[in-house]
Amino acid sequence: MKKSKKFIIGIVMMAVVFxxxxxxxxxxxxxxxxxxxxxxxMPPSLKHWFGTDNFGRDILSRVMDGSKTTFLIAVFTVVSGGAIGSIIGALTGYFGGIFDTIVMRLNDVLLSFPYILLGLVVISFLGIGKYNIVIAMGILFIPSFARVIRSEYVTQKEQDYVKNARLMGASHIRIIFVHILPNTLPILLSSVTIGFNNAVLTEAALSFLGLGVQPPDASLGRMLAEAQAYLMNAPWYALAPGGMIILTVLAFSLINERE
Incomplete structure (x- = not known):
């Protein structure tokens, strides 16, 4: 019951965010x-609900526009990183052997570094900007998806339905993508929601550092970076984008919580 209440609260919060x-x-x-x-x-008022920033721009409008940018970056990150990582995880988990060993050791090395640190390295090669940050973050999220999907395939390939498919002459490709993949969807969907959550935080962090979305375009991280110089005399500047990030993280955390 407690878990159900948290899930419902998370869904409501997520509905507000989206x-x-x-x-x-x-x-x-x-x-x-x-x-x-x-x-x-200007402080919050009936005309400007969340106030205005140091350029007189409406903060509510920029939060709405910036959230769209941040979320689109997160979606493309999860889609690209999830697709490539899932394929790698499926192939290594199913075939195993030396290929699995080499790829997973490299995967473990990448997973040992924080997202932000790896992001700085990748962006140093690609350059700053919102398009490059999508590519960089997509690369960053490949290892985590590969690890999760590999574990599922290692377990599923020993199940009776896979052995029966082999006996019936099904090809490896058919077994991997038609027989096993549907049975990994629950854990894959959970990984997608967690990945989206992490992608929002990573984009916010990289844009806050000036490596992602560039002015005058808005993103939640970019807005927080612009607001840090006005925390004392205009705290509402940071409140709206910061609150949006917190609401998003809490929503997905409650939805994915396991007890």
């Missing part, structure tokens, strides 16, 4: 990048 993002795709109260010199660092 509701804001979906609305932001089609509508924002103001142009997110429109500056107004007479409205700099």
């Amino acid at each position: 509701g804001i993002v979906l609305v932001g795709i089609f509508y924002t109260p103001y142009d997110p990048n429109k500056m107004n010199g007479s409205m700099k660092n």
Whole structure:
């Protein structure tokens, strides 16, 4: 019952988060990048619910637009990293042998480094920008998906339904992607939600460091970086993007919590 309540709370929070993002795709109260010199660092009001920033831009509009950017980066990261990592994990887990040993040792080395550190290395080669950060983060998330899916394939390939498929003459490719893959979907979906959560945090961290989304475009991490100089005289500047990140992390954490 306790787990069910947490799951429901997580779903509600996630609905709020994605509701804001979906609305932001089609509508924002103001142009997110429109500056107004007479409205700099204005506190929250009926006209500007979350206040304005140091350029007089509406913070609510920028949070809606920035959340869209952050979430799209997270989606592309999980899709690309998840797809490539799942294929690698499936092949290594199914075939095993020296191929599995070499790939998984390399995988373990990559997993031993924090995402941010690896991100800095990859971006140093690719350069900064929101498109490069998608490529960089996609590469970063390959090892985690490969490890999870490999473990599932190592277990599933010894099951009776796989042995029966082999006896019936099914090819390796068919067994891997038609017979075994559907049975890994529960753990894969869980990995996707966790990966999305981590991708949001990683994008926010890299953009905060100035390596991701660049001005004047908004993202949650970029907004936090811009707000840090105004924490004392305009704390609302950081409150909205920070709250959005916290809400997202809590939502996915509650949904994925296991007891």
